[in-house]
Amino acid sequence: MPRHSDRYIPNLYARDIGVYDTDYQDFIRRTLRDLRQHKIAGHTLLWEAAQLEGDGLLLDLGVWIGWSTRLVADKTGRRVYGFDTFEGIVEDWQVDDGALVKAGALSIAEPWAQRLIEDTGVTIENGIPSKEGRDVEFVKGSTYDTLAPFLDAHPGPIALFHMDLDTYESCLHALETCKGRFEVGSILVFDEYLVTNGEMRAFYEFQEKYGFEFRYRAWGLEIMEMNAAMVGDRTKRFIHKLEAFQAQRLLGDGSYVWKIWDKRFWRFWWGAPWGDIRFMLGKTGQRKSVSLEITSPGRLGA
Ligand SMILES: C[S@@+](CC[C@H](N)C(=O)[O-])C[C@H]1O[C@@H](n2cnc3c(N)ncnc32)[C@H](O)[C@@H]1O
Numbered sequence: 556m557p558r559h560s561d562r563y564i565p566n567l568y569a570r571d572i573g574v575y576d577t578d579y580q581d582f583i584r585r586t587l588r589d590l591r592q593h594k595i596a597g598h599t600l601l602w603e604a605a606q607l608e609g610d611g612l613l614l615d616l617g618v619w620i621g622w623s624t625r626l627v628a629d630k631t632g633r634r635v636y637g638f639d640t641f642e643g644i645v646e647d648w649q650v651d652d653g654a655l656v657k658a659g660a661l662s663i664a665e666p667w668a669q670r671l672i673e674d675t676g677v678t679i680e681n682g683i684p685s686k687e688g689r690d691v692e693f694v695k696g697s698t699y700d701t702l703a704p705f706l707d708a709h710p711g712p713i714a715l716f717h718m719d720l721d722t723y724e725s726c727l728h729a730l731e732t733c734k735g736r737f738e739v740g741s742i743l744v745f746d747e748y749l750v751t752n753g754e755m756r757a758f759y760e761f762q763e764k765y766g767f768e769f770r771y772r773a774w775g776l777e778i779m780e781m782n783a784a785m786v787g788d789r790t791k792r793f794i795h796k797l798e799a800f801q802a803q804r805l806l807g808d809g810s811y812v813w814k815i816w817d818k819r820f821w822r823f824w825w826g827a828p829w830g831d832i833r834f835m836l837g838k839t840g841q842r843k844s845v846s847l848e849i850t851s852p853g854r855l856g857a
Contacts, residue, residue, distance in 0.1 A: 561587050570651040570751050571822075582759050583751060590774040590845060594834055599775040599844035600717055600744050604630035609740065611714025612636065616698060616729050617746070620663055620672050621684035621691070622785050623719060623778045628689040636709075637693045638701055641682050645697050648722045651752055656721070674795065675785045698725060702732045712738040718754055719746040719778065727757035734765065734855055741849045743769075746777045748845035767853030776840040800839045807841050 561572075561584045572580050595602055604627045607613075615624040615637040624637035643662035649655050663672065663679065672678075678685045683693050694701050698720065713736045718726055726745075737743075745754040762769065783795035803809040811823040823832070835842055849855075 572751065575751070578763075579756070579759060583755070586755070586771070589771045591828075591830065593771050593773050594842075595773045595775040596838075597775055598778050598781060598840075599773045599846050600746070600778045601626060601630055601781075602773055602775060603715065603742050603744055603846050607631050607633075607715055607742065609714060611712045611738075611741070612709060612736070613715040614638070614713060614733075615717045615719070616702075617719035617721065617725075618684075618693065619661060619719075619779075620668055620675070620677055620782065621687075621693065622675065622782050623717065624691045624693070625687055625689040626778070626781060626785075627715070627717065628691050631715075634690045634692065636705070637691055638698050638705075639693065639695065640697050641684070641695055644721055644725070645699070646722050646724050649752065650750055661721075671782050671786070671795070674788065674791050675782065676787060698729055698732075702729060706732065706736060712736055713741050716741065716743045717746070717778075718744065721747055721753065723753045723757050726754045727761060730757060730761040734761075737767075737849055737852075737855050739849055739852060742772070742846060743849070744844065744846040746779070746844045749843040765854045765857075767849055767855050768851040769847045769849050772846045772848055774842065774845050776838065776842055777844040780840045796839070803839050803841065809836065809839075812836065 572583050575583070600623060607630075613627060613631060613633055613635040615627060615635055618624045618637035618639045621637060624635050628635045641663050643659040644656065645658060647655060647658050648660075662668070663684065672684070677687060681695075683695050686693075694705055713733055716729075716733060716737070718729065720726055720729060743758075745758065747754050748758070749755065780799050783792065783799050786792040786795050800809075804812070810817070811820055814820050823835075827835075
């Protein structure tokens with residue numbers, strides 16, 4: 556398998572893209588070629604938030620215990636609206652040909668969330684995490700119910716759309732609901748973009764349907780691991796980071812180093828360009844978050 560073939564894709568040398576129709580395969584190949592020119596060292600969301608210009612709504616979709624929202628508020632100095640059920644994902648999430656994450660997973664009631672809530676000093680009132688002094692507003696409920704009424708009450712374009720709802724269905728629904736509020740210059744960040752049957756597929760279909768133009772801006776770390784960085788106590792922070800490292804080596808991209816019985820191991824080492832191998836293994840976190848900018852509106856406003 557030549558290294559430039561792009562048949563198996565990063566994060567997901569898990570996925571043989573031959574399972575998809577040829578148009579989507581072409582989109583994935585074009586995307587990877589493009590993204591390789593836009594690798595960044597840090598977290599895509601924070602990188603975008605730090606250089607955000609102009610007015611417009613800042614939306615964080617899928618906030619868990621709230622740190623992604625608070626950190627964007629810190630970086631932008633502006634109000635950020637965060638959306639979550641706080642009771643977990645609302646539909647099953649089949650992560651390519653890997654794990655199946657069941658509806659209800661990623662609730663803030665889970666022990667892992669509870670430990671981070673306590674260790675980062677967050678409190679929960681009426682099922683909603685505290686603001687911790689930030690200019691944030693959390694909207695509790697499924698985005699299927701909350702997003703449209705929220706937009707009705709908050710006019711104006713969307714400047715930043717951070718997608719971290721994980722599933723294809725919730726992602727596509729949010730894109731469709733926000734459609735008329737995207738404009739040239741709107742920044743869309745997808746935390747799990749390199750899951751080809753999830754956020755990437757939803758964006759692909761959305762873009763095909765409305766024919767707008769966009770350009771990729773960055774490919775970097777997902778934001779989730781910043782939760783460990785927000786732990787105040789040094790020893791506890793070290794333990795959280797150690798656990799994140801172990802999880803990445805055991806379950807995430809780090810498992811490409813040792814899981815020789817898994818087909819992903821062979822796809823990764825035979826199929827991935829060296830630049831991708833260095834990029835994916837060169838950091839504890841997962842490199843699958845991608846940002847893009849809308850450059851022409853197509854039929855978005857129609
Ligand atoms: C990966 S977590 C978000 C992590 C967070 N951005 C962070 O960096 O800490 C995904 C979150 O999306 C929420 N979620 C998924 N689908 C949803 C939906 N349709 N409506 C509301 N919340 C949803 C889940 O409850 C979960 O908290």
